[in-house]
Amino acid sequence: MSAHAIYENAPLGSLIRYSDGTPKPPARFTRKLKAWEQRNGVGRLVRKEPPRERPTYSSPATIVLHEGNFGANGVILISVMRTYTVDSDLSFAVVETPSIGMVRVLQQVGDNAELLHLAESREAAELWLSRKGYRSARLEEVTADELGADVVEGRVVAPVTAA
Numbered sequence: 693m694s695a696h697a698i699y700e701n702a703p704l705g706s707l708i709r710y711s712d713g714t715p716k717p718p719a720r721f722t723r724k725l726k727a728w729e730q731r732n733g734v735g736r737l738v739r740k741e742p743p744r745e746r747p748t749y750s751s752p753a754t755i756v757l758h759e760g761n762f763g764a765n766g767v768i769l770i771s772v773m774r775t776y777t778v779d780s781d782l783s784f785a786v787v788e789t790p791s792i793g794m795v796r797v798l799q800q801v802g803d804n805a806e807l808l809h810l811a812e813s814r815e816a817a818e819l820w821l822s823r824k825g826y827r828s829a830r831l832e833e834v835t836a837d838e839l840g841a842d843v844v845e846g847r848v849v850a851p852v853t854a855a
Contacts, residue, residue: 695776699753699778704738706736712731712782736810739804754775755775755776756773758772759774793833795811795814795833795834796831797821808829818831
């Protein structure tokens, strides 16, 4: 599946696998393995940016995947996010979509929403929000109506099974 299909169909909070189609090199080839890991991985879809047209430049639509946080003692030092344009040469697949009843914690970034956290329930989302202190965040529950609308409008993205 293309990045454009992910942009059009996958809901925020989906777990996305991306790959360049090459086999993973043996661990003894550290440079090749590091290069392979740059183009093959898994991340959570946290933002979709529409294309931009400016007088001096234009940019295609993009998707942003959150791959993880690194830190110590509860302090995040580095948050790894990867941005891909919809014309990326990589292959993408939806591994998992948010379940009914899960709650997205969203923050407005310009005209678009960015996923800050995906919680199992409203109580867990409110607890996370009270600990992190985002003032402008909002909660959005994943409902059966949302998933049903995706089926009716043809936006169903079937999760792939783990290989």
